Amino acid sequence: MHHILFEYEISPPTWVYLSSLLTIGIYFKFRRFWSVRNLDLFGLIAFSPGLLLVGRGMEPLGYTWLFTVGGFFLIRLLLDPIMVRRPLLEPNLSAGGLTFAGVALLVFLSASVLTGRATESDLEGALWAQRSAARQVVPPDETDIRKHGPGYPPFYRFSDLANNVSSPTDNEDPQQVHRRKLGWTAARTTAILGHLAVVIGMVLIGYRHFDNVHTGAAAAALYLLLPYTSQIPGQVDHVIPAALLVWAVEAYRRPVIAGILLGLATGLIYYPLFLLPLWCGFYWRRGLIRFAIGFVLALLALVALLAFTSADFGSFLAQLQQMCGLIGLSTEGAAGFWQFHEPAFRIPVVAAFIALCGSLALWPAQKDLGTLLSCSAAVMLGTQFWNVHYGGVYMAWYLPLLVLTIFRPNLEDRLALSALTEGWNPWRRAAAGG
Numbered sequence: 001m002h003h004i005l006f007e008y009e010i011s012p013p014t015w016v017y018l019s020s021l022l023t024i025g026i027y028f029k030f031r032r033f034w035s036v037r038n039l040d041l042f043g044l045i046a047f048s049p050g051l052l053l054v055g056r057g058m059e060p061l062g063y064t065w066l067f068t069v070g071g072f073f074l075i076r077l078l079l080d081p082i083m084v085r086r087p088l089l090e091p092n093l094s095a096g097g098l099t100f101a102g103v104a105l106l107v108f109l110s111a112s113v114l115t116g117r118a119t120e121s122d123l124e125g126a127l128w129a130q131r132s133a134a135r136q137v138v139p140p141d142e143t144d145i146r147k148h149g150p151g152y153p154p155f156y157r158f159s160d161l162a163n164n165v166s167s168p169t170d171n172e173d174p175q176q177v178h179r180r181k182l183g184w185t186a187a188r189t190t191a192i193l194g195h196l197a198v199v200i201g202m203v204l205i206g207y208r209h210f211d212n213v214h215t216g217a218a219a220a221a222l223y224l225l226l227p228y229t230s231q232i233p234g235q236v237d238h239v240i241p242a243a244l245l246v247w248a249v250e251a252y253r254r255p256v257i258a259g260i261l262l263g264l265a266t267g268l269i270y271y272p273l274f275l276l277p278l279w280c281g282f283y284w285r286r287g288l289i290r291f292a293i294g295f296v297l298a299l300l301a302l303v304a305l306l307a308f309t310s311a312d313f314g315s316f317l318a319q320l321q322q323m324c325g326l327i328g329l330s331t332e333g334a335a336g337f338w339q340f341h342e343p344a345f346r347i348p349v350v351a352a353f354i355a356l357c358g359s360l361a362l363w364p365a366q367k368d369l370g371t372l373l374s375c376s377a378a379v380m381l382g383t384q385f386w387n388v389h390y391g392g393v394y395m396a397w398y399l400p401l402l403v404l405t406i407f408r409p410n411l412e413d414r415l416a417l418s419a420l421t422e423g424w425n426p427w428r429r430a431a432a433g434g
Contacts, residue, residue: 009053016227026036026092026250027099048227048228050066051393060340067392078375081374092377106199109233115186148389150270151268151270153306160184185237190240191233191240197246201250202246210409210411237269238394238396242260242400244264245397249372256291258279258291265297282371287420304415335390335393336387346388349385369419373404374401377402384397
């Protein structure tokens, strides 16, 4: 960042202090001290010490801290559907001020992504891009599986490109250096576009579904203000799934598009698969078939891309297994919380999580947009508790949905039965409209 702004340097702890004070100053309701909104704000701020501890190498304490705060928000999100009294609590800053603050934060975030210090690494990402063009992609090895876990191997390797730029050696091919720098630029640009997509999606949800653009702008500005967003700004595998999930919620009135977006998120990182019971329950009375078609089409497109870039059938099969979560779910080579705790305790956590996801297909019986939003955030937050690959730090997967849940109004009337048309038939759509 100092290459763009002279003498600009803010350490993560300093940004935690500044962002916490700004969060309280902009969003805290001083006249309603005991409001749920204020409790939520303190909870969001409470994530910061855990991130700092993990970043400073104090991982056992850091992950325990993140899991403790995450447990509080998991309960909070599951109780959200019964909170029917939701008074409009606007931020202490006008819509114009929030817009200016959000744009400024986005500019600083983009500059931080583009000028961030890259780590020394091998040429894994750049070599993968070259092999993909030549249909020579090899199966994922054990190191790759332990690093990322289940998900789409090409997506993870593209994400690695963001860290794959280093000083060239004397005997290194200039063309190889050039390709590596192009890959790094592409990955970092993708991360910036991902953050932009998250912000625009949150603003549109406020404008189109909350009927209050001020609320959408406030939620987007808070997302950019949180320390997590500034500490992990260039991680493509964090932000792109977040953008897909935000836009799936935004497109809930179009089941095919929502299904495609959720299918892409599932294919890329696997874990949104557990959102299916909730979303199928939401579309059960209307739109389920359209949603399922979009979901399956997205997965088939990703599988076809794997087949096109794989060197042989063995490579294709290995990558397909990782995409479907058939490999990479064991605790061997665990990183993060489960690296320091007995893996046997993970079994009841997984069982409880699966039971929770299954119950969301039936409860609550009448699901509105608010239920879809809060329970989607709860499911993606719940995956962090049993994810053995740095589970706890993938906060972007649920953070935008969590922030939108905090700001949302009462959405009891936003049901699939009333918000969706009966189908693709133009005569039915005309009859429904008039």
